[in-house]
Amino acid sequence: MIICSESVTLSLDQFIAEHHPDKVFLLCDSHTYKHCLPAIHLSSPFVPIVIPAGEQHKNLLQCNFIWQTLANSGASRKSLLICLGGGSVSDIGGFVASTYQRGIDCIYIPTTLLAMVDAAIGGKTGINLDGLKNYIGTFQLPKAIFINPQFLQTLSPSEFRNGLAEIIKHGFLADGELFNYCRQPFPDSTDTNFWTSCIQANANFKQAIISTDFTENNIRAQLNFGHTAAHALESLYLVNNEILPHGRAVAAGMWIESYAGAQMGKVSQSMLGLLKTAIQHEFEKVTYSDTDIEVLNQFAGKDKKSSLGKITCSLVEEPGKPLTLVEIPDDTFTLAWKAYIHEVI
Numbered sequence: 001m002i003i004c005s006e007s008v009t010l011s012l013d014q015f016i017a018e019h020h021p022d023k024v025f026l027l028c029d030s031h032t033y034k035h036c037l038p039a040i041h042l043s044s045p046f047v048p049i050v051i052p053a054g055e056q057h058k059n060l061l062q063c064n065f066i067w068q069t070l071a072n073s074g075a076s077r078k079s080l081l082i083c084l085g086g087g088s089v090s091d092i093g094g095f096v097a098s099t100y101q102r103g104i105d106c107i108y109i110p111t112t113l114l115a116m117v118d119a120a121i122g123g124k125t126g127i128n129l130d131g132l133k134n135y136i137g138t139f140q141l142p143k144a145i146f147i148n149p150q151f152l153q154t155l156s157p158s159e160f161r162n163g164l165a166e167i168i169k170h171g172f173l174a175d176g177e178l179f180n181y182c183r184q185p186f187p188d189s190t191d192t193n194f195w196t197s198c199i200q201a202n203a204n205f206k207q208a209i210i211s212t213d214f215t216e217n218n219i220r221a222q223l224n225f226g227h228t229a230a231h232a233l234e235s236l237y238l239v240n241n242e243i244l245p246h247g248r249a250v251a252a253g254m255w256i257e258s259y260a261g262a263q264m265g266k267v268s269q270s271m272l273g274l275l276k277t278a279i280q281h282e283f284e285k286v287t288y289s290d291t292d293i294e295v296l297n298q299f300a301g302k303d304k305k306s307s308l309g310k311i312t313c314s315l316v317e318e319p320g321k322p323l324t325l326v327e328i329p330d331d332t333f334t335l336a337w338k339a340y341i342h343e344v345i
């Protein structure tokens, strides 16, 4: 159940009244504790659990803290864990809930745009294992997802744009209504009417894909569009001790993969043009040099989606026509990395 409205408290109260958990716990991070928790006014008592904010805390140490807090506060198999936060909080909270006493009920209240349209949907939970991203995790759906677009108003512009990249990706995968959202610059986060319908449509789209391929055996892989190149770019930045925002990386990644696909005759020229316009509205260009390209190809070949070192991508032939598991030769990918930095994109 995914409900996008401005009355998250009402939805939570109803859920608790219907399911009567013996205890309610609410997990948030230090930022959502400050910005989002004050908007939740539950009728029933709950135990707050606060972890430090950020991806670097999506780890076993914090899991242990949450498991210990649940155990010390008397959580049983009939307890409920509410996760209030971005993808870091739903990933770690979902993982803890799916493993505590072999699984307790969990609800997500995503508070970033990325989590509202992507991370909270689909039942992948996970934590990082040292430098290995999302290496430990489970597939477990939350009992409900309650989305309030008003939480977007305290997000930083960069965090907000991370979600826009996934919305643009969905638009190209799905065409129709979702593509229409990406035809002009997006409004700011205060346009609650726009965001309520845009988020609900995007969440429903991801949910529909998940329901036919929960454990990513085939069509779920289309959601990886842009992500092979994006992860390579993010890794290159990390090597230089810099952080490239995920949204900027995905925006660049979609164009780079599409350019490579176009060289192979798998992606139309009009698709490339439409993509360029959509990402230019919102994203600053990612920078790297010709001498980085060999390393970028190595990272792309090592991506989880690639096998035997061969670069493998999900592409979009034209809006509404996704392609999965396309192997792209290294020299074709090299042309695409070059085109991105040397062409006006």
Ligand SMILES: NC(=O)c1ccc[n+]([C@@H]2O[C@H](COP(=O)([O-])OP(=O)(O)OC[C@H]3O[C@@H](n4cnc5c(N)ncnc54)[C@H](O)[C@@H]3O)[C@@H](O)[C@H]2O)c1
Pocket (backbone or CB within 6 Å): 029, 030, 031, 032, 035, 036, 053, 054, 055, 058, 085, 086, 087, 088, 089, 091, 111, 112, 114, 115, 118, 119, 120, 121, 122, 123, 124, 125, 126, 134, 151, 152, 153, 154, 155, 156, 159, 162
């Ligand atoms: N499970 C999945 O299918 C899936 C899919 C995509 C991404 N992810 C995961 O999601 C994570 C990224 O998600 P994210 O971008 O939401 O990151 P995040 O949860 O780390 O949030 C980003 C920052 O925004 C802050 N924040 C959250 N909501 C806020 C609000 N309303 N106002 C002010 N600040 C707020 C957070 O405290 C944090 O500092 C990654 O760990 C990624 O691996 C998971």
